[in-house]
Amino acid sequence: MPYNDYILETRQLVKEFRGFVAVDHVDLRVRRGQIHALIGPNGAGKTTVFNLLTKFLAPTGGSIVFDGRDITASGPAAVARQGMVRSFQISAVFPQLSVLENVRVALQRKLGTTFRFWRSERSLHGLHARAMELLATVELSPHAQRPAAELPYGRKRALEIATTLAADPALLLLDEPTQGMGHEDIDHVTALIAKVAADRTVLMVEHNMGVVERIAHTISVLQRGKVIAEGPYAQVSTDPQVLEAYMGTEHAALPGTRHA
Template identity: 60%
Template sequence: MTDTDFAIEVHGLSRRFADFIAIKDVTLKVRRGHIHALIGPNGAGKTTFFNLLTKTLDPSAGTILYKGRNITRMAPAQVAQMGMVRSFQISAIFSTLTVLDNVRVALQRAHGTSFHFWRSVKELDSLNERADALLQDVGLADKADVTAGDLSYGRKRALEIATTLALDPELLLLDEPTSGMGLEDVAHAAALIRRVARTRTVLMVEHNLGVVADLADRITVLASGTVLTEGTYAEVASDPRVQAAYIGREFKA
């Protein structure tokens, strides 16, 4: 397997905060075109790891390669421009704008400009075709004129994914995409992730093990900032170390 088979490679990654080591000597490879899940109990270091990948934190040691290029010391904007884009655990949308305008804002950002309310309607309407396609992709085509703040929580997360996709990412980092959702919204979110992953690589932090079992091609388990094990869901679920890390939570292979 060549380096080009992997969207991202992490070697010996560590992050120390004073006397606390949040991430310790993590090595991980995410294969192109796969859905790779990062799981672990609370405090395992999953969010810190995402922050290191997207460069909002600098590592204390180790290297990060994206598409074969060393991005360890790059700025966050540079990494995003290369096609690595993250969605956050807390939905980040403009609640007073319509669903369509939220996507148009993101599309203007993708073109290197900001949203200008004084622009002509004709100029903004030039973004509609792509915006409509993105809303179709995430199942919000019938909600284009709805104020975003009036959407259900699950639909807000779908809108956030649409705005993320507007940046045309090659690698999509999803941070707890089903957090706080009811069963129906979880099913919609899982189907959406599977759909968008057809043409992208997805690395997701996810607490819902049913979603992980259904979607992930490969799973890495973090515990206390280190890699506990990696494999298919059946492999990690049968690992006694994983079962011990998730005390009180049942794994089913």
């Protein structure tokens, strides 16, 4: 298969709901090895695009190409197996399991042995070692034996990133990874995203413009289901259409930026 600089492309992607066009002929290209942010005001269609990419919704029109393969007609499980894995806005961990056990369950899922909890501890040793590697990646090693329910919210999100990484994704989709966090947790999770993106591609929906400014290489801005601007932060943050979409005037500044 010929190498393509873009790991993900949508071509004229459309999603209609009973005549309402939620995604309107979106062309999106995500370059390998980058952090690509999808931003826009509430109701712009960002989550709908994510649902189309991960096949929780079927498109009304257009196509989706991932890693050189047309996945428009594929199901969610097939897309995940091919290497596109998503986390969600709400942290999803098993609260009564330990931090280590959460990651090990995610590793078992990848091996197709998720529900074989009767397997001996010795047989799971390989999973244990890999789970500890992933916890080190997200700086949770000291909390390995702690029940997940006891983790502060920001560290729960870090644990979710670790469980997502257990699937060894080529493309990691993060849906509002810093939502509901205080400044310290936002800084911590932002640094983790940059760290895990060192050897994979990240596409994220994010409302916090400070986060986007710090780590996104490319930004696509949606409004009413259409891409109205795309490029680096310095470019899109001064685009009159973008400022109008967010603030109602082209002479404003994006909210939440460090240079507003």
